[in-house]
Amino acid sequence: MDLAGQIKLLLEQIILTKSFGDPILHKMTKVKLLIKGINVDDFDDESEDDPDMIRRLCDIAAEFGLNSCFFDQFKGSEMKK
């Protein structure tokens, strides 16, 4: 699996899934991530992929109770690395 740009993709999916697309919940989720130490705005399509960060985001998805195949595929790719 090509890991380029996947941190931003993963963050977008976490925020979308946690907030159900609601703009207020979207903002709240970004703050919750920031408080956990993840500044969403620090990542873009060019950001270097970091296996530790991917693992951390998969953990956060689990803490948020977001269990889906989408997040599982990242866990899988991380484990293979």
Place this chain on the structure above:
Amino acid sequence: MNEKANVQIAYSQSNSIFSAVQDLKAQFWECEISLLIVFASSFYDQSLLLRALQNSFPETEILGCSTAGEVISDHFLQGSIVAMAFNKQILDDFHIEVVENLSEEFDLIPALKGFENHFGFALDHIDHHAYVGLVLIDGMAMMEEKFMESLGDKTNLIFIGGSAGDDLKFQETFVYAKGNVYANASILAILKPQNGFDVLKTQSFFSSGKHLTPTKVDPTTRTVFEFDGKPAAQAYAEALGVKIADLPSLFMRHPLGLMADGEPFVRSPQKLSGEALTFYCRIVEGVSLTILNPLDIVEDTQKALATKMAEIGPVQGIIDFQCILRTLQLREEGQTDAYAQLFKGFPMIGFSTYGEAYLGHMNQTSTMLIFK
């Protein structure tokens, strides 16, 4: 006081618990109070106070906590009790849960199940426009960050509140609800105000444009050992252009901010610990913090209130969770009365907290729950 209002306020400075409770009761014209929120100085025995309140308001749910100072519309107080009473017209529904044993492996699930059973839906699917959460938490357990983070993980609701105080003794703080007084615990209440609600978070600081990134921390003791690879005290002093020995006198005026869309979540330094710095809340390694410059608290809060009022219209009541550090600064500047007068004209109570809650745990902030 507040005749015909759905939200009523009262206060007492009587030394006697019995007299104080009678004093409070005499100020409420409404007999059918469904919820009573009480903030009381640690001067009062909280267990005796709760018992007296229950005897005087037997049909009313009571929740509250010990404080480090109290505030009510037009009066900034110490050693007093302030109370806000809600009748059935202002609250369509509410439910209260208690989470105990914060310092151990606390379990939020039973409380969340309690809410789910009461309201009929899970808190990650709750209508966050209609319901709001209130959180009062032990101010000495140092568990606010973990608790608020866990609450945020499992819900999609705004929880606003503060950490209980003990008049700067820093020994023990208490929260109470459901007829019991607790230490090492948190009270959670979810309210459904009939006319809606809003929140106001204001901290009276702005960005200095200078940044520090913690590179070595101990989150459990809220200690930062290094900023940007340098000893924390040295890096902070260099950024402010002062000597390390001068830092403690500048902590209150130049705390650090975790910036979210330009808005600071304030992290206040508490003390120098050798070359390290201990904070009043947890600092996360690797996330850039901004050094903040102060604004006038009264003037800035007035602006924030005016902007909010213009946006939402008439207000039925406000609960203000105000950081003890803001209170100390107001006392130092002789501005406490001016602050209390900002709320003249509508029912407001609040207390000086050991930390404020809104999405997370923060310092030097006023978080306000506004009933429309």
